[in-house]
Amino acid sequence: MLAHYPYYVAAWVFLCGMYGIVRSRHLVHMVISLTILQTSTYVLLLAIGFRKGGYAPIFADISPGVVTVDPIVQALMLTDVVVEATVIALLLAMVVKAHEKGGTTKPEDLRYMRG
Amino acid sequence: MMILGIGLLALIAVSALAIVRTDDVTNQVIALSFYGLLFALMFFVFQSPDVALSQVTVGAIALPLMVMLAITRMKHREELKRHKEEKRK
Amino acid sequence: MNRRFRLLLFFASALGVGAIYCAGAGNMPPWGVYRGPYGDVIVGLAVFERHATDTVNAITYDYRGFDTLGEEFILFSAVTGVMLLLRPQKGGKKEKEESQENPASFRDSAALSEAVQVFTTALFGFSVLFGIYIATHGQLTPGGGFQGGVIIAAAPMLLYIAENTEAFTRIVSHPIVEFFEGFGAALYAIVGFVALLIGAPFLTNVIPLGKTGDVFSSGTIAVISTCVGVEVTAAFILVTYEYLREILEREKKEEG
Numbered sequence: 001m002l003a004h005y006p007y008y009v010a011a012w013v014f015l016c017g018m019y020g021i022v023r024s025r026h027l028v029h030m031v032i033s034l035t036i037l038q039t040s041t042y043v044l045l046l047a048i049g050f051r052k053g054g055y056a057p058i059f060a061d062i063s064p065g066v067v068t069v070d071p072i073v074q075a076l077m078l079t080d081v082v083v084e085a086t087v088i089a090l091l092l093a094m095v096v097k098a099h100e101k102g103g104t105t106k107p108e109d110l111r112y113m114r115g
Numbered sequence: 116m117m118i119l120g121i122g123l124l125a126l127i128a129v130s131a132l133a134i135v136r137t138d139d140v141t142n143q144v145i146a147l148s149f150y151g152l153l154f155a156l157m158f159f160v161f162q163s164p165d166v167a168l169s170q171v172t173v174g175a176i177a178l179p180l181m182v183m184l185a186i187t188r189m190k191h192r193e194e195l196k197r198h199k200e201e202k203r204k
Numbered sequence: 205m206n207r208r209f210r211l212l213l214f215f216a217s218a219l220g221v222g223a224i225y226c227a228g229a230g231n232m233p234p235w236g237v238y239r240g241p242y243g244d245v246i247v248g249l250a251v252f253e254r255h256a257t258d259t260v261n262a263i264t265y266d267y268r269g270f271d272t273l274g275e276e277f278i279l280f281s282a283v284t285g286v287m288l289l290l291r292p293q294k295g296g297k298k299e300k301e302e303s304q305e306n307p308a309s310f311r312d313s314a315a316l317s318e319a320v321q322v323f324t325t326a327l328f329g330f331s332v333l334f335g336i337y338i339a340t341h342g343q344l345t346p347g348g349g350f351q352g353g354v355i356i357a358a359a360p361m362l363l364y365i366a367e368n369t370e371a372f373t374r375i376v377s378h379p380i381v382e383f384f385e386g387f388g389a390a391l392y393a394i395v396g397f398v399a400l401l402i403g404a405p406f407l408t409n410v411i412p413l414g415k416t417g418d419v420f421s422s423g424t425i426a427v428i429s430t431c432v433g434v435e436v437t438a439a440f441i442l443v444t445y446e447y448l449r450e451i452l453e454r455e456k457k458e459e460g
Binding site for chain 1: 117121124125127128131132134135138140143144147150154157158161162163164165166169170173174177178181182185186188189192
């Protein structure tokens with residue numbers, strides 16, 4: 001159980017995010033739940049790349065040749081964190097426009113297109 | 116070090132549920148900022164300083180800032196509409 | 205499909221998906237044991253081949269530089285989308301109505317204390333300097349273009365918090381911010397094309413690698429890191445300005 005503990009936490013966070021999307025009454029609440037869904041992938045990637053007793057893969061003050069954790073998954077996560085924020089900004093711009101045209105922020109009332 | 120990692124993962128699981136169950140959107144933004152800081156701490160404990168720096172600047176500061184700006188803009192427009200309705204009466 | 209039925213359906217499916225996932229996750233290698241060969245290979249090679257001490261940034265900007273080019277264009281197109289959506293629209297009747305009435309005052313009545321104003325205005329310079337340091341030292345210590353860009357872009361918000369709205373508007377709405385965003389993205393692609401001119405594949409490291417540990421080392425990694433820093437700064441400043449544009453214009457109309 002302890003050997004696979006982070007994988008279970010990743011699944012739990014993913015399902016929490018989906019629960020938020022299904023249950024939400026406000027469009028911004030839905031966008032924030034989408035953010036939480038995206039952070040579950042960081043937990044999974046981090047768990048795959050970790051090595052017990054490993055150092056950080058930065059050789060500014062340690063000599064190359066020591067045992068380190070995996071740097072490739074860190075490179076994947078690094079750009080992902082910054083790009084996610086911009087994509088959420090785009091989604092929020094759509095929410096602002098929907099509120100402007102529709103007049104409401106409930107997802108159920110915005111169902112039919114007008115005009 | 117492993118015990119710290121296990122405790123942080125449990126705290127992340129609890130925080131995810133807490134954010135999703137919050138109803139008011141402004142409260143959720145503050146909780147999102149705390150969640151981002153927890154993630155930055157987890158990245159640091161798991162020996163990834165680059166990603167921790169990224170997460171602190173983006174996930175705990177820039178992302179809640181943008182959500183707050185969107186909420187402020189929507190509230191501003193609602194107050195404008197209400198002011199116009201009152202003036203018309 | 206009403207709410208309760210939707211929630212029940214979600215719980216049933218979540219149980220099913222969770223059970224299948226946990227049964228499958230039990231077969232993965234245990235946490236803390238890293239078996240894959242590529243991480244160890246790159247950690248052994250990156251310092252000697254590229255003279256860069258930060259292995260993660262060497263992977264991001266050199267070994268997998270093409271993926272980072274794609275991610276940067278995701279950022280670019282997302283900012284373009286935000287600017288297109290939130291552009292102020294010139295309608296006919298609506299604008300005349302809004303300009304004739306008196307704008308209401310939306311400030312709250314509490315005044316900002318002077319200590320906060322002085323402190324946040326003084327921190328502006330330090331923030332910009334720290335962001336430039338992080339963005340240009342990406343190949344030596346944790347940092348790089350993405351992190352440094354966000355730190356510099358968060359500095360004008362300090363001016364907005366200190367209620368210095370005029371300085372904030374002048375910095376953030378200057379047309380050179382849009383130029384820098386396109387310039388940063390284009391310079392990354394140009395650095396890749398320079399390698400093509402010499403005869404090497406796209407995005408090869410063709411600038412001479414210096415001594416390990418210097419600021420001007422590891423060839424194109426430092427150049428690409430700075431370009432990405434410029435672009436991310438401009439992108440976040442543009443997004444902030446688009447969201448705040450209506451509120452800023454109304455405050456300017458109030459005062460003037």
